[in-house]
Amino acid sequence: MSIATSPTPASESRLRQLVADWSSDRQAFQVSWGKAMMWIFLLSDTFIFSCFLTGYMTVRISSTIPWPNPSLVFGLKIGGAEVPLLLIAIMTFVLISSSGTMAMAVNFAYRRERVRAAILMFVTAGFGVCFVSMQVFEWSKLILQEGVRPWGNPMGAPQFGSTFFMITGFHGLHVSAGVVYLITVAVRLLKGRYDGAGGSGGNYQIVEIAGLYWHFVDLVWVFIFALFYLW
Template identity: 45%
Template sequence: MDTTATTTAKADLWDGGQSPFKVSYGKLMMWIFLLSDAFTFSALLISYGMVRFSSESWPVPEEVFSAIPFTHAYMPLVFVGIMTFILILSSVTMVLAVEAGRRMDRKGVEKWMFWTIIGGVVFLSCQAWEWSHFIHGTGLGGASLSWNEYGPPGFAAFFFFITGFHGTHVFSGVVINYIIYYNTVRGVYDERGHYEMVEKVGLYWHFVDLVWVFVFTFYYLV
């Protein structure tokens, strides 16, 4: 009798329908995706570090990124600091959206998802301006993938690739956030009885914010 019960219990473990690590299948897949993406960003930043410290000369970020819109004042890293603050603030609004979802507060989710989307759009707009200013430069030829008025071409190449790759993630996040926001307004998640999709997209958005902190630290500050 005991042998039969033990065999049945073991069979149930492999019968399907189990939630590994006590999270849903969707959340687990999101974590796996984020882990793989983390390896990609890590490889990019490590490559940047190797090229930078193997070069005899390298541009000083404070001198390159010293401009700010609508003024000619010299403000090193102020604009990119504002961009970073906006993105971190959007992560806070995402936390509030997730918390509202757990309380089944539809209006709260709508409000905080809306502000998260706004934060993402503002960040992308700021990044577009920064790219434009970097490309046109100070009138000495600007910067491209093969030319950089500030120094070694690798500086510009890594700037475009790393910030562009991250910007693509932010853009994707904004699109996904809008889809979740639209579904929330339609009451899709109220019908399902949970707001787990908000939590899933929240994981992605926090990851994008965290990656930017590393990009900001290693590319702009170090």
């Protein structure tokens, strides 16, 4: 015959604290709701990009038609000479540099220097605009000059076009959304909209949350760069 045991005061206290955290709709497990929801969103996005990149690797490995040489496909002619991967190198440098300016913006935000934080967020958004502009140029070159289409490719395997446009386009959409997000937060920051905001982690925690998204976008590009342009 088993004897039911009542929960200890310590366990009851932890349970009540957990219920209070979740029911208050503000904070749980010492992490703000805004940051927790961003992490959940980024986790779901990680699954999506992982599926896309895994599918790309599977298609490329199983293709019986030779895959186009990235050094030739993504090269640029400078002074009559073909320079391989020049545009891609510049795009990567721009996006990685934007992670540095975003990190500085977060630092200034937590030091309550909202003007400097906002300026650095505008600079980060400018890097993002440069990246997307170069991606548009890259797409235009492939479509208009090389004749690459999502359903065909005169330089080799037809799957190249569909996988390239789908994955880089999905990433470019994330960068474009991030630019709008950063500009919106920066404008609100300059107007002092977060000066009176409460919550743990500081009044300007929204800058850190925006930074999480931007760093994620930059990290995803590292994998795209390695698989599409270096493989």
